[in-house]
Amino acid sequence: MSDDFDDLDALAGEYVLGTLDVVERVAFAARLDEDPDARSAVAAWERRLASLAAAGDEVAPSAATWTRIAASLRAVAGEAVDAAKSAAWTQNGPQRAMIASRNRWRAAAAASTMLAVVALALAVAGSHLDVGRHPILVAAVNRGGDKPALMIRVDLVTRRVTVRPVATTTPSGHSLELWAVNAPAAPRSLGLVGTTPADLTMPAGAGADTTFAVSVEPEGGSKTGKPTGPVVYAGQLVED
Amino acid sequence: MTRDAARPDGTDPMGLGHTDGQPPRRRDLFVLATDRADLNALLVAVAANDGDAFRRLYDLAAPKLLGTILRMLKNRPVAEEVLQDVFLRIWQNARSFSPQAAPAGAWMNAIARNRAIDVLRQGRSAPLAGATSVDEEVDWFERIAEDRNRGDDMMDAASLRHCLGSIDPQARSCVLLAYYEGYSREEIARRYDRPVNTIKTWLHRSLLTLRTCLEGDGA
Numbered sequence: 496m497s498d499d500f501d502d503l504d505a506l507a508g509e510y511v512l513g514t515l516d517v518v519e520r521v522a523f524a525a526r527l528d529e530d531p532d533a534r535s536a537v538a539a540w541e542r543r544l545a546s547l548a549a550a551g552d553e554v555a556p557s558a559a560t561w562t563r564i565a566a567s568l569r570a571v572a573g574e575a576v577d578a579a580k581s582a583a584w585t586q587n588g589p590q591r592a593m594i595a596s597r598n599r600w601r602a603a604a605a606a607s608t609m610l611a612v613v614a615l616a617l618a619v620a621g622s623h624l625d626v627g628r629h630p631i632l633v634a635a636v637n638r639g640g641d642k643p644a645l646m647i648r649v650d651l652v653t654r655r656v657t658v659r660p661v662a663t664t665t666p667s668g669h670s671l672e673l674w675a676v677n678a679p680a681a682p683r684s685l686g687l688v689g690t691t692p693a694d695l696t697m698p699a700g701a702g703a704d705t706t707f708a709v710s711v712e713p714e715g716g717s718k719t720g721k722p723t724g725p726v727v728y729a730g731q732l733v734e735d
Numbered sequence: 736m737t738r739d740a741a742r743p744d745g746t747d748p749m750g751l752g753h754t755d756g757q758p759p760r761r762r763d764l765f766v767l768a769t770d771r772a773d774l775n776a777l778l779v780a781v782a783a784n785d786g787d788a789f790r791r792l793y794d795l796a797a798p799k800l801l802g803t804i805l806r807m808l809k810n811r812p813v814a815e816e817v818l819q820d821v822f823l824r825i826w827q828n829a830r831s832f833s834p835q836a837a838p839a840g841a842w843m844n845a846i847a848r849n850r851a852i853d854v855l856r857q858g859r860s861a862p863l864a865g866a867t868s869v870d871e872e873v874d875w876f877e878r879i880a881e882d883r884n885r886g887d888d889m890m891d892a893a894s895l896r897h898c899l900g901s902i903d904p905q906a907r908s909c910v911l912l913a914y915y916e917g918y919s920r921e922e923i924a925r926r927y928d929r930p931v932n933t934i935k936t937w938l939h940r941s942l943l944t945l946r947t948c949l950e951g952d953g954a
Contacts, residue, residue: 508942511845512913513807513852514920514935520856538836540942543949545841546892547914550878553798554805560815561793564822568786725857 502679507536511544515678521726522676522706529731645673645688645728647707654697660690665711669724672716676706687716706731774839782829793822796840800847807851807917817854821847855917875911876904898948906937910945913938 509515510523526533648657658673665671671688675698683698688709697705710717711724774795780788800821805814824846832842879896899907905927912918912926920938924931 504946505939505942508946509938512910512938512942513848513855513917514913514923514938515856516919516921517856517858520852541837541841541845543895543945544914545837545844546895547879547911548799548803548841548844549892550875551799551806551915552802554802556797556801556815556818560797560819561790563819564793567819567823568789568826 503533503536506678507533508540511537511540516722517726518674518676518682518708518710518722519678521708521729522678522682525706525729525731645707645709645730647673647730647732649697649732651697651703656685656695656697657692658685658688658695659692660688668714669711670714670716671709671727672712672722674708674710674722675701676708677701677704682708682722684717684720703732774843775834778825778829778832778839778842779834781826782832789822789826792825796843797822799840800843803844803847804851806915807848807855813854814851817850818847821850824850852917856919873915875915876900876907879911894949895945898945901948902941902944903937906941909934909937910941 506515506519506523510520515523523533527537646659646661648659649655665688673685673688673695674682675685676682677700680700683701685695685698686693707730708722708726709728710722710726712722713724717723774792777788777792777795781792797818801814801818804817804821805811808814808817821843825843828846832839836842837845876899879892879899899910902910909918909923909927912923918926920931920934924934927934
């Protein structure tokens, strides 16, 4: 776009509107965790558009929805009390228990609904692989909280990408496909994710700021050259 | 749009009867100054693990948020599941809420819209047949223009209306369909029978116009 409308502001605006496609959206959400400028740009768009909310209708929820929320609260509060009683929580009991409660809630929130969309937590990976002289970047690609589904190791000089599946789950009759995402450019496929480690080549234009995303595709991979299925894992590179 | 006499004013945690089948009501929950103060105070209390405040916050805010989510997903059971998830997130993230950064209504609305869009883009919700008739279309710009915002938001709303009015009508409706109904670029492209890249250009141009116009007005 024009000089005074940079890519970040356009991305942030489209993120807030909701018009980014699934891979762009997941990649931008991952960037928000890392990039304060991106967070400011999103906050500015939220502010600009905030008064639109007033024009919407209200719809009273069914009583069952609050019942389910309250049940989740109670379940987690119970667990937190148990945690507080255990030896691990004897110091600073109440405060720690509260933190435990929130963390457990985080887990419960993810587990409580089939709709929990991939969380984009990025684990800083302590890789013990041979680093050599080259700057090596790694991404632990996961769905937040779990152990990484996939470790990706990139040598920016040789542009070699090593993909090591750790705990990926492939739905039957489908394939998992790995994408390099550098919005606003279209995502590029690196290939399918199997059960064994694979050596791949970084696509042109990909670099330290690339986000990796894994989507569920028809068996053999996307037929369109673009991700078509839901993104199940994503992560960004960090320096090893 | 008058203030509903039956609404809770902070002393009636169960006041909003959660009866189904009521026609949707329009009520500018997010703009009345008293509501804003209520919601902000409740959310601050929720951050301190106050379960009663959480229930009252739910009673006050859930109908507006469900309206937002349902408008985008057009599937009631999925919308209620998303609402549940949104309130779990509100509880979980309440400590990051800062009334100086954004009022509680806007903060919660952003969470609800984000969750609804995530679900839409992941393709996990299909509109229920007959949930809304296809031709029952809302002219959102007209709706915004009718809306009589009051309180602190009045100036913001007037500026935004003015700036939206300066965008070409077709490009403007792309922005509003995306914001209100969760349309993707592809869906907008099909609707207007244009290439997706054209829609992307319209969206970017509209956003740039809005930003320039709002910053000019707001300075």
